[in-house]
Amino acid sequence: MWSFSNIANSIHEWLSNNFNPTWTIIIEMVIAGVAVISLFALLGLVLVIMERKVSAWMQIRLGPNRVGPKGMFQSLADTLKLLVKEGLTPGGADKFLFNLAPFIAMIVAMLLMAPIAFAKDFQLWDLNIGVLFVSAVSSIMVISILMAGWASNNKYSLMGAMRSGAQIVSYELSAGLSILAVVVMTGSLQVSEIIESQRNGWWIFKGHLPMLIAFVTFIIAVTAETNRAPFDLAEAESELTAGFHTEYSGMKFALFFLAEYVNVFIVCAIGATLFLGGWMPFHIGKWEGFNHVMDYIPSSIWFFGKTFFLIFLIMWFRWTFPRLRIDQLLNLEWKYLLPISMINLLIVTAMAILGWHF
Amino acid sequence: MTGSDIIFYLLATLCVVFALLSVTTRHIFRAAIYLLFTLIGIAGIYFWLQYEFIAAVQIVVYVGGIVVLIIFSIFLTQQTGEQLPKQKLDRKIFAALVVFAGFALTMVQIYQHTFIETDEIAITPTVENIGKKMLAVDSGGYALPFEVISILLLAALIGCIVIALREKKNIEPQIQDDTEEHKGIV
Amino acid sequence: MTNEELKIKLAEILPTATIEEAAEIGPGWITVNVEPIEWLAFAQQLRKEEALHFNFLFCLTCIDWKTHLTMVYHLRSTIFHHNIVVKAKLDRDKPAIETVSHIWRTAEFHEREVYEMFGVDFLNHPDLRLLILPDGWEGKNPMRKDFEDPVNMIRL
Amino acid sequence: MEGFGEVLKMYRKTEIINDSKAPPAEGFGEADMIINVGPQHPATHGVLHLVITLNGETIKNVEPHLGYIHRSIEKMCESLSYRQFIYVTSRMDYLSAHINNHACALCVEQGLQVEIPPRAQVIRVLMDELTRIASHELWLGAMAMDLGAFTPFFHAFRERESINDIMEETCGARLTMNYMVPGGVMHDLHPSFQQRVKDFMQLYKSKVHEYDEMLTGNIIFQNRMKNVGVLSAEDAISYGCTGPTARGSGVSCDVRKLYPYEIYNTLEFDEVLETGGDSFSRYMVRVREMQQSIRIIEQLIDNIPEGDFQTKTKAVLKLPKGEFYSRVETARGELGVYIVSEGATTPYRIKFRSPGFSNLSVLNHIAKGSKLGDLVAMMGTLDLVIPDIDR
Structure with missing residues (x-):
């Protein structure tokens, strides 16, 4: 059957036959790099047009419909526009850090791609601490926002950065705790093992109510971590104009923009991996025929289907909810989400020890 | 030189260069960012050693925690675009001497120390093994240090709360005074 | 309270004021002419007096009569729903009157507007600065009749 | 979330950018800062200019500056x-x-x-x-x-x-x-x-x-x-x-x-x-x-x-x-x-x-003390x- 792993293997074999091992690794690294960057660009384009179409659909309008069939090339045109725009640096800004910040955001987003399993046996780096790596590296993300806010020499940006710092640092806790729930169940941090443990059922179904709570907490926390509405206080445009990226224009703004969308993709991919079985098809107990049909759907389609479903969920939040206030936001985390996810983790641990899951 | 060596020297240079930049720059925020790169470089060396777990913990604790804390304190006390005052020459010389002395002490220790090869087999650093080792009470277990550190952290937390509470009492009446004044104006 | 009763009551409070009633045209409100010097005490009584209870200053403006200025205060009571108009004649060269912004807070903004548009000085106003005109505005007050803007004047 | 407000209180003070219309100096603390909301701001729906004195995220004073669209x-x-x-x-x-x-x-x-x-x-x-x-x-x-x-x-x-x-x-x-x-x-x-x-x-x-x-x-x-x-x-x-x-x-x-x-x-x-x-x-x-x-x-x-x-x-x-x-x-x-x-x-x-x-x-009256x-x-x-x- 056609699959990504076969392609990857055949490339690897062909390279091994023609080059010595060092060159093989270097060429494979280059291929992987190019693949990640092109996936990046593609994701940016797809997610922007998706966001615009989803919002248009919710807001009873048509959305972009001029460039290309059904406006599908609109985000391409936007990218071109942003590319040729002048990148301004405000006077009084710390030029070095101001220009560095968007690249940090990008690099972090790229690093996060490494442990994600896009399809069966198709993963860049299956390191044994996969999910810990993701939550560790994603904590660098906040640095780029703080850097941008500080270096802009703008009070709105500084306030945005402060808000964002407080927000991301607090919501990392409950995101981490809800990830831990799955880790406790699986007994491993490795992405491939977590997916493998869901062969006979996804954790959201296998883990009873506590896993559902963990899933909901996870979605709320990552929405906050990626600065998406209703938690978009860092860029709240009606209060802080655009928060930390007020002063950014042209390509540097586009990098922030892109990094935001790629981060949304990554957290949704992690969510799909942890709770919805990654590339695992949907199986129902002993319905052999049904399960067989499900197996015929390629694993990459399962993965992207689940991921885009979660992305749609996060977009749905954005276009229906008003924004929270900063104190309400932190109240929600420290008074509700964190205690709930802590108690939930205890229950999950008890469940894992007693084997109370399917 | 193999590829592996090249990567090590790259990472080592990164750490050293940014460490030097971090102490020589006169922009305080940049110093924090250079420190961040140094810490990331160290995490990179851990990855190179294939101690992924320690590398990830290094990033979580130092990058996600300590550096963010440092940056916050800079936000609250400093102003954008301001440079720190230039240090006097005698201070610089003194600092260089101290650094050199410390460096020499470390190097001498390393060269004098005879490292014994152990025949114990290193554990595979999976989460399960690390977790079991961390809570093990037999020889080679880390239960005691683990608990001691957790008590230290608890003390730190309580200290924070105490400081925060005391400060609040001092500030509150001041704010009320302000609002009273404003009432008078309006 | 009918207009007649109101007139009697007002005359009791301030015997020196002249009270007019324009019955045929206009909404038929009582107009009280006061001296600027008496205005503050009169205003306080209008606000405090149980039977009057004029707690709502809904319009405050000034008219330039070329020979003098007239401050116009429109007052009403939200309980009794009666209205009066208070007028005070000011000297055109050096117009000054006591502020009422501590009695009716809405006067603070309205008096600032009148201050910059007509140049009336409100004594004891807490914050008498330019509100609408650009910073550093110097020269004549734009709403006076003899104001001529050499650049932007519209003549019809 | 008192704690966060306390931390933010220590925001640096920034110099007053304005002019004769600057808010009264009294009540302006060491840790306060002034931000201009408007005349071009998404929340003002027009050319309203508010000079806001902030203590952290808490509003201390709102000073409207009018006249940007005054046509007399x-x-x-x-x-x-x-x-x-x-x-x-x-x-x-x-x-x-x-x-x-x-x-x-x-x-x-x-x-x-x-x-x-x-x-x-x-x-x-x-x-x-x-x-x-x-x-x-x-x-x-x-x-x-x-x-x-x-x-x-x-x-x-x-x-x-x-x-x-x-x-x-x-x-x-x-x-x-x-x-x-x-x-x-x-x-x-x-x-x-x-x-x-x-x-x-x-x-x-x-x-x-x-x-x-x-x-x-x-x-x-x-x-x-x-x-x-x-x-x-x-x-x-x-x-x-x-x-x-x-x-x-x-x-x-x-x-x-x-x-x-x-x-x-x-x-x-x-x-x-x-x-x-x-x-x-x-x-x-x-x-x-x-x-x-x-x-x-x-x-x-x-x-x-x-x-x-x-x-x-x-x-x-x-x-x-x-x-x-x-x-x-x-x-x-x-x-x-x-x-x-x-x-x-x-x-x-x-x-x-x-x-x-x-x-x-x-506005100034009701906004004081809120976020x-x-x-x-x-x-x-x-x-x-x-x-x-x-x-």
Whole structure:
């Protein structure tokens, strides 16, 4: 059957036959790099047009419909526009850090791609601490926002950065705790093992109510971590104009923009991996025929289907909810989400020890 | 030189260069960012050693925690675009001497120390093994240090709360005074 | 309270004021002419007096009569729903009157507007600065009749 | 979240950028900072400039700077005839242009002592109420957008658009209608007016639940609005607040009820009062007011009397010497028109008592001590229209 792993293997074999091992690794690294960057660009384009179409659909309008069939090339045109725009640096800004910040955001987003399993046996780096790596590296993300806010020499940006710092640092806790729930169940941090443990059922179904709570907490926390509405206080445009990226224009703004969308993709991919079985098809107990049909759907389609479903969920939040206030936001985390996810983790641990899951 | 060596020297240079930049720059925020790169470089060396777990913990604790804390304190006390005052020459010389002395002490220790090869087999650093080792009470277990550190952290937390509470009492009446004044104006 | 009763009551409070009633045209409100010097005490009584209870200053403006200025205060009571108009004649060269912004807070903004548009000085106003005109505005007050803007004047 | 506020309190102090208009130095602490909201800012909906003194995220002082769109309409009107000046007033509160014109027409008619025909009266009231709904719809969308909810904006505009279509057909304009003239209205209703208003009402009734689902019942929205910007009834009166802003604090101030003009005393409708005084009460007042307007339109739409739509008046109007004051209830509150006439063809002095000016003055009072994020909720529910404030 056609699959990504076969392609990857055949490339690897062909390279091994023609080059010595060092060159093989270097060429494979280059291929992987190019693949990640092109996936990046593609994701940016797809997610922007998706966001615009989803919002248009919710807001009873048509959305972009001029460039290309059904406006599908609109985000391409936007990218071109942003590319040729002048990148301004405000006077009084710390030029070095101001220009560095968007690249940090990008690099972090790229690093996060490494442990994600896009399809069966198709993963860049299956390191044994996969999910810990993701939550560790994603904590660098906040640095780029703080850097941008500080270096802009703008009070709105500084306030945005402060808000964002407080927000991301607090919501990392409950995101981490809800990830831990799955880790406790699986007994491993490795992405491939977590997916493998869901062969006979996804954790959201296998883990009873506590896993559902963990899933909901996870979605709320990552929405906050990626600065998406209703938690978009860092860029709240009606209060802080655009928060930390007020002063950014042209390509540097586009990098922030892109990094935001790629981060949304990554957290949704992690969510799909942890709770919805990654590339695992949907199986129902002993319905052999049904399960067989499900197996015929390629694993990459399962993965992207689940991921885009979660992305749609996060977009749905954005276009229906008003924004929270900063104190309400932190109240929600420290008074509700964190205690709930802590108690939930205890229950999950008890469940894992007693084997109370399917 | 193999590829592996090249990567090590790259990472080592990164750490050293940014460490030097971090102490020589006169922009305080940049110093924090250079420190961040140094810490990331160290995490990179851990990855190179294939101690992924320690590398990830290094990033979580130092990058996600300590550096963010440092940056916050800079936000609250400093102003954008301001440079720190230039240090006097005698201070610089003194600092260089101290650094050199410390460096020499470390190097001498390393060269004098005879490292014994152990025949114990290193554990595979999976989460399960690390977790079991961390809570093990037999020889080679880390239960005691683990608990001691957790008590230290608890003390730190309580200290924070105490400081925060005391400060609040001092500030509150001041704010009320302000609002009273404003009432008078309006 | 009918207009007649109101007139009697007002005359009791301030015997020196002249009270007019324009019955045929206009909404038929009582107009009280006061001296600027008496205005503050009169205003306080209008606000405090149980039977009057004029707690709502809904319009405050000034008219330039070329020979003098007239401050116009429109007052009403939200309980009794009666209205009066208070007028005070000011000297055109050096117009000054006591502020009422501590009695009716809405006067603070309205008096600032009148201050910059007509140049009336409100004594004891807490914050008498330019509100609408650009910073550093110097020269004549734009709403006076003899104001001529050499650049932007519209003549019809 | 006291802790966070405490930390933010230590925000660095930044130098005052301004000028003579800078806020008073007293009360400005070492840890405070000043930010300029506006004149170009997404939340001010126009060129309003607020200089805000912040202590962390907590507001210490709000200082409005006005005049960015001041056209001195009062001065302009002094050289315009009594027919002409009405059209300038459409540009004041451009969202309820009809009602502004109505106030001016009433004042001139008071001076001329003309009776206007019943048909014209009904048309005027109908148009006023339609304008009120349109204005509140725009407010609803804009306020929701300030709070970060984008979608209600488009849903509100769907209804507003159909009102604008009705207006366009009859008046020939969508925003500045200029439909009122002294003595009646400019032309007769369009033949399809009745049908289109009925269609609109059907549309409105079938969609009104969407607002409740998206805003009124939303827990985030309620948290953002309740106990935010609390204005007591005494303060509302003292600051001269009118309209929904004052009615949200329980002050009965609907001019249509207290000092009825046209045919309002023959109509059945309720004055909407809420007693909370917070942003949520002001929100509820406006939402319920739309339903009252629908109720008024329902009573009138099938009972438009036949007859003239205008009383014949002279080509050049002259008001007798004297003073005239008329007031109407616009979507934002009480609009007063004060004309001083010397018997000429132009007014000697004209004063517009605009509701926005007084409503703005209360902002500093209610914003003190709340968070920066609350400021947009307060400005949203005060429903500020900047040309109305600046005139």
